[in-house]
Amino acid sequence: MKLELYQIDAFTDELFRGNPACVVPLKEWLPDETLLKIAMENAVAETAFFIDLGSRIHLRWFTPEIEMDLCGHATLATAHCLISVLNYNRNEIIFETKSGDLKVTYRDGLYYLDFPSRMPSPSSLPDLISKSLNIQPKEVFKSRDYVLVYDNEDDIRNIKIDRQIFDQINLDPGGVIVTAKGDHSDFVSRYFTSQASILEDPVTGSAHCSLIPFWSDRLGKKDLFAMQLSERLGKLYCEDQGDRVIIAGKAKTYAAGHLWTE
Template sequence: MSRLFGVDAFTDRPFAGNPAAVCVLEAPADPAWMQALAREMNLSETAFLWPEGDAWRLRWFTPKVEVDLCGHATLASAHVLWRHLERPEPRLAFETRSGRLYATRAGARIGLDFPAPEAVAAPLPEAIAAALGRVRPVWSGRAEDDWIVVLESAAAVRALAPDPGLLARAPARGVVVTARDESGAYDVVSRFFAPAVGVPEDPVTGSAHARMARYWAAALGRDRLRAYQASARGGTLELELRGDRVLLWGRAVTVWSGRVEAGPG
């Protein structure tokens, strides 16, 4: 039987942040079984972990597809390894479809070392503009397979009500809608929509923040940022840009744990 944990990531209290399921395996499992379990969990991401050399193999599945990069389920995985498997390493290494990633800890905080690709300015595709309700971006561009849409205010980000059906047909994994936070409580506010991969709106998205980190660092003139994802659950991240990498700092809380009776074997 495989161990299974429910973890709320990018929060310091239960029932907030972004929930992920983390399944700890002894060896690789059939991808069809992993996808079926992710569909059963019906969370934005289910992570699967097993030991591989000096690292841990880590794969992420939405209820619909396997994805190349996921921040909150990586944070949840590191939390499980340190909190529940009592791993002694001060730094954890993960082998993933996006290369080797690292997690470090400082007290209750966990830092994820992620790639920070440059967002390239580009006109917003018509399909995305229509799905977002004809917003007028201050700036738009693409970073890897996500579009970034910068609006004039945090209030405009919070008020957005996109059409998920239209957005699912857009040429992207997902769309980050973001703005500077005028209140001063945070530096930036964002929301993330990815219906194309089975996630209409993600509660808190580490990978999206990695992809907009360089834009906001340049726009605000500093490499350390405090961010809030304004979903219904909400979540906070601290960003520390280091060249073409970014440390995403957050906390995590275990909500439930158990075992999978219908194993992969």
């Protein structure tokens, strides 16, 4: 079977920045095993598969290892693919997903993702995570992901993970966020996933479902500008809306082509 394939850099307005995601339009769902094999072959953090249902889009996300319950950058990439590449005739898209209906609005060059809020709660840090870090956090919280809070942006930039230790813990489907107040943004972060082919995710939209309410509360403001300090760097324009968060960003198309499943 011949399928279309698009690779898009999300949360950036520059090629080779942000987080790359592959987007594959489908007419009908293929077996999950095939979807996972395609994601493994694509070898990026996430591959999004979607079916256009007319009034809404059925969307699923796969890493090279598992199906995810929520993914921000691949949702943004799918919206960009639909609107900027496939000429989808609506500026508002409703995605039907494992995390419920997600709305994406395109306006003035930005894609606005309407996602659930996941305020993290105080937590203790598992010993294996602590031992894997070269710098220990000042505070520990948890929602889907562990949220480790540090003193400053330099700490976030200088964090190193001992992968041999880190991969001994199973956080499926979550990961570890390290975060601090930013020097040139409201807050900064990085994101790590144990037992994954890609240890550090370049830009993690879903992590901001926890980071936005956390920093909104701590900084006393609703509108926030965030930077994810991976090597590729990501920029996110955020808004806390109570039980929902708005995560906005740009995207660039890197490649378009085809794949064959047999």
